[in-house]
Amino acid sequence: MSFTTWNNEYSVGIDEIDDQHKGLVDCIANLEESIEGVDEKQRWTAVHYAIVQLTDYTRIHFSVEESLMRILGYPQRDAHIAQHNIFISFLKNVQRKSITHDISEDEIVRYLREWLLTHILRDDKQYAVWFEAANSGGARRMT
Numbered sequence: 001m002s003f004t005t006w007n008n009e010y011s012v013g014i015d016e017i018d019d020q021h022k023g024l025v026d027c028i029a030n031l032e033e034s035i036e037g038v039d040e041k042q043r044w045t046a047v048h049y050a051i052v053q054l055t056d057y058t059r060i061h062f063s064v065e066e067s068l069m070r071i072l073g074y075p076q077r078d079a080h081i082a083q084h085n086i087f088i089s090f091l092k093n094v095q096r097k098s099i100t101h102d103i104s105e106d107e108i109v110r111y112l113r114e115w116l117l118t119h120i121l122r123d124d125k126q127y128a129v130w131f132e133a134a135n136s137g138g139a140r141r142m143t
């Protein structure tokens, strides 16, 4: 398995957000690596730790995005936050499950990776375009 890596096509054009998205991609790669590279005895600890790390990093990142949306009055904020909440619930379930089960099945990791990358490419790019327009006076602020 090749581990997930950052690709410039994921860039939303805001350096601080790109840096955090790179951090999320690193967390996913860590998870993939923990499943592949560790001997079986250490796998449980490594996988569980990688999930906890991904969940914590995701929470911090989402709260930064949500603060920016609130401050700038992004009109799609509620729908975007709803998506974040669904993903956090999924992560919390995976984290809970990882305590008692082997969660290294392909489909869980594939879902995490695809959700994040699709979210960045579709939804985060959408708010980035709107932020840019708002910053140059092209969008009406809600607040």
Ligand SMILES: [Fe+2]
Pocket (backbone or CB within 6 Å): 065, 080, 084, 119, 123, 124
């Ligand atoms: Fe987002």
